[in-house]
Amino acid sequence: MADVFISVNNLKHTFTSKVENLTVLRGVSFQIEKGEIVCLLGRSGSGKTTTLNLLAGLDKPTGGEIIVNGKNITQWSTEKLHAFRLKTTGVIFQEFYLLEHLTAIESVMTPMILADDKEELAKERALELLKAVGLGDKTMNYPDELSTGQKQRVSVARAIANNPSFIIADEPTGTLDSKTGDGIMKLLLRLIKKYDMTMLYTTHDPYVAKLANRVLILHQGKVFEEKEVDPISFDYDNFEQLYRPKGDKA
Template sequence: MTRHQAADSTPTTTGATATSATATGPMVAVTDLRRSFGTGERTVHALRGISFSVGRGELTALKGRSGSGKTTLLNLVGGLDAPTGGSIALDGIDLGGLDEDGRLALRRERIGFVFQSFGLIPMLTAAENVGVPMRLRKVLPAEREERAHTLLALVGLADHANQRPGELSGGQQQRVAIARALANGPGLIIADEPTGQLDSETGRSIMELLRAVVRSEGVTVLVATHDPTLMELADRVIELHDGRIVEEDVEQAA
């Protein structure tokens, strides 16, 4: 058991469970992953042959300075970019064997994304923003509305469903973004610097929310962060430096 699996105050499960919840094997398996940009003397080696896996229901944090390869790695795992070499398996599916339509379907059905800049649509309410991924999957309006409100309650925003992003604080907007990431019941959430635009106290509350989501939804979270004070909330910390893994911290509960 990892150091956070025995924690309490778990929120109520929302109902839509990821299809991979009962599957076996790691949620993410990365093998000898490489990504280079440019050619010749201008070549930049963003990732230099890294390998690791992320277990199901685990919150793994990636740390490292700007330029260490964290965002490049998240983009590759999320199917937003293709590697120069090596392989990535997500929920047992080899991303290298998918065409663009296959990667799009994988992102839509199995991955939720949380960004530093929130990425909400200003003209839509919180509930409508949460409903966007379900609209893309053509979920019926009544079901979509019910799940959006359930997820907003999960992230502590039940009373803010009809407010637009401009009427919410930064922390509240990020909570809406987390609810949106959960909309289609993904097996994996990828979060790139989700607390980067928040003060330290609000940032910690967002990380605690992600921790609670891992417990309640059985979802796996892969998060990149610069903030060392947030590392204690992760099951595991992987440090990147110049595109290589230099340290892994898998601290066990006493």
């Protein structure tokens, strides 16, 4: 039996504001094995990004626990979470979030510099990664000199700069056209396999979801599991009737 790398147990999260409290996650539970590529599928507002943010240590849940490689990160201090994000996880955002004043190579160097690596070594590795993502000739380009696909490639290279064990990608193809998005996903999957990483990504596109080993469907704050998704017949409106919650025997 493959090792369980991530275990999410009864995860809950509520956003509080002056106006109202919004409960997004109502007890989400699932597990991801080492080396697995899992997709979290769901509509806009279903809690996909929230789940990813909690797993990445960007936020703390209001209930439940997240166990990563045997450690409960929900108990961790801010300092430990910083180190977790730096060394253990690599995050890819839908909006890329490249810093406008850094070139492609400098963007990729950023996590390594934050991890106190020497600048020369970081530069070497960054170059290597950019070549790996097919941007060997765009190292000195600023974000406004790159296409959206190229920006996302830089974002991918940045995410794997510190050799993380776990990649989290929030709608990595959300802003890309289908052809570019397809290219990005294939690149990601190739790199995940090459560097032996685990990946959890979100999408609302069933075509992109199909590329994962396994799909989790998030709906109304709860997760449903489905091993396979047929993108053509996938029906968001009626899937609650069609699919049973995890653990529920037919």
